Amino acid sequence: MGDMTFLDPRQRAMLAEMGVRVWAPKPIPEPKPALKPEPGRTPAAPPAPMVEAAPAQPPRVTAQPAQEAPLPVATAARVVPMAKPVASDGRASRPEGVERMDWAQLETAVASCRACGLCAGRTNTVFGVGSQHAQWMVIGEAPGENEDRQGEPFVGQAGKLLDNMLAAIGLSRQADDAADATTNGGKKGVYIANVLKCRPPSNRNPQPEEITQCEPYLRRQVALLRPKIILAMGRFAVQSLLKTNEPIGKLRGRVHEYEGVPVVVTYHPAYLLRALHEKAKAWDDLCLAVSAAEGTPAQEA
Numbered sequence: 447m448g449d450m451t452f453l454d455p456r457q458r459a460m461l462a463e464m465g466v467r468v469w470a471p472k473p474i475p476e477p478k479p480a481l482k483p484e485p486g487r488t489p490a491a492p493p494a495p496m497v498e499a500a501p502a503q504p505p506r507v508t509a510q511p512a513q514e515a516p517l518p519v520a521t522a523a524r525v526v527p528m529a530k531p532v533a534s535d536g537r538a539s540r541p542e543g544v545e546r547m548d549w550a551q552l553e554t555a556v557a558s559c560r561a562c563g564l565c566a567g568r569t570n571t572v573f574g575v576g577s578q579h580a581q582w583m584v585i586g587e588a589p590g591e592n593e594d595r596q597g598e599p600f601v602g603q604a605g606k607l608l609d610n611m612l613a614a615i616g617l618s619r620q621a622d623d624a625a626d627a628t629t630n631g632g633k634k635g636v637y638i639a640n641v642l643k644c645r646p647p648s649n650r651n652p653q654p655e656e657i658t659q660c661e662p663y664l665r666r667q668v669a670l671l672r673p674k675i676i677l678a679m680g681r682f683a684v685q686s687l688l689k690t691n692e693p694i695g696k697l698r699g700r701v702h703e704y705e706g707v708p709v710v711v712t713y714h715p716a717y718l719l720r721a722l723h724e725k726a727k728a729w730d731d732l733c734l735a736v737s738a739a740e741g742t743p744a745q746e747a
């Protein structure tokens with residue numbers, strides 16, 4: 447990631463789209479009373495976004511697991527784990543061997559998963575999107591209505607905001623880190639997934655049982671990707687990854703860990719659409735994640 451003290455016009459446009467006004471010293475024509483830096487920020491810190499923002503939309507969460515067949519990694523790329531119904535509601539136990547699956551096997555297992563009740567109401571499972579070679583991973587809660595319909599995470603209003611936030615730090619879900627840089631328009635890849643792979647009905651909160659059933663899939667995605675950094679967005683994602691009941695406000699500002707991967711927590715984009723005053727904090731969180739991904743100490747905010 448480049449030096450974000452100096453944003454180019456494109457980054458500024460992205461931040462503007464994200465609803466973040468960036469404070470920066472004006473070009474100094476001649477000695478004039480200096481602009482007051484934003485309270486609590488050092489001049490060397492990344493551009494301090496000033497709050498200001500937009501409309502709202504509720505996040506959605508849900509999940510459900512699958513079933514599988516034990517398979518030798520790298521060979522059984524086409525094993526299709528079939529769910530074995532064991533209950534009258536059609537639920538089945540989660541496939542065994544999730545921890546050994548490759549990407550294709552895992553996606554197939556998720557698609558046929560019937561390990562919790564969410565399978566009954568889904569249109570599509572929402573496995574994840576982005577480069578499987580990405581150094582960045584974003585983890586949200588669960589699919590909402592749009593995601594359930596399209597089978598892709600974060601495709602609604604909150605997804606737009608997420609894309610703009612990621613673009614502001616040079617990332618895109620369309621970029622493939624295995625391809626050459628020109629193909630990606632100068633962006634690096636990011637892989638986006640949710641804790642739950644199925645939509646909870648009526649956008650209700652995920653239930654602990656659903657999270658428990660679905661977590662092995664996410665754990666395997668993390669193991670396959672081995673990202674340099676995980677950005678966990680929203681209370682459910684954060685609390686289920688970090689196994690805590692602490693609120694985001696108490697967990698922000700430091701680097702946590704999930705399965706050996708550094709984790710930075712931040713607010714859910716759907717929340718940011720409603721809570722405009724939190725956008726500056728989200729920008730600080732992104733800057734912390736950039737530092738953690740680069741292995742450099744975070745600048746003081």
Ligand code: URA
Nearest residue numbers: 506586587588599600
């Ligand atoms: N909210 C999430 O947490 N994930 C999605 O995919 C969509 C909305």
